Amino acid sequence: MSGYLPVDQRRFNRNDDSFMSDWIVVANVTDLTPGDFTVIPADDTDIAVFNIDGSFFAIEDVCTHDGGQLTGGGREGCQLICPRHGARFDIRTGEALTAPAYEPTATFPVKVEGGIVYTRDDRWD
Numbered sequence: 001m002s003g004y005l006p007v008d009q010r011r012f013n014r015n016d017d018s019f020m021s022d023w024i025v026v027a028n029v030t031d032l033t034p035g036d037f038t039v040i041p042a043d044d045t046d047i048a049v050f051n052i053d054g055s056f057f058a059i060e061d062v063c064t065h066d067g068g069q070l071t072g073g074g075r076e077g078c079q080l081i082c083p084r085h086g087a088r089f090d091i092r093t094g095e096a097l098t099a100p101a102y103e104p105t106a107t108f109p110v111k112v113e114g115g116i117v118y119t120r121d122d123r124w125d
C-alpha cells in the first residue's frame with residue numbers, strides 16, 4: 001500500500017454540462033496501481049480510494065468505532081484494518097467485520113473515464 005499520491009484534484013462545477021454531477025478527480029489510473037490507495041478530501045470528509053486487483057473502491061476514511069482515520073492500519077485483501085483498535089472493514093461494501101466497530105462506513109461510487117479515476121460523495125443527492 002503506497003498511501004497518499006500526488007494528484008491534480010479538481011472539483012467539477014455542478015452546472016457544467018460536461019459532467020453529470022460533482023465528480024472529484026482521484027488520480028490517473030496509471031498512478032493508482034493494484035495494491036495502491038489514496039485519500040482525497042471531499043467536502044467535510046476524506047474518501048479513501050483503493051485499487052484492489054484492478055478494481056476501484058471508495059470508502060469514507062472514518063472508523064465508525066471512534067471516528068478516527070481508518071487508513072494507515074494496513075490491508076489484508078479486501079479488509080481494511082483500523083490503526084487504532086483493529087476493527088476490520090470490507091473495502092468493497094463498507095461493512096464492519098469485527099469489533100469494536102459495528103456500523104458500516106460509507107462507500108462511494110467510482111468511475112474511470114479517459115484514464116482518470118473519479119469518485120463523488122453521493123450521500124446528500
Ligand code: FES
Nearest residue numbers: 063065066082085
Ligand atoms: S477507532 Fe477504529 S477500531 Fe477503534
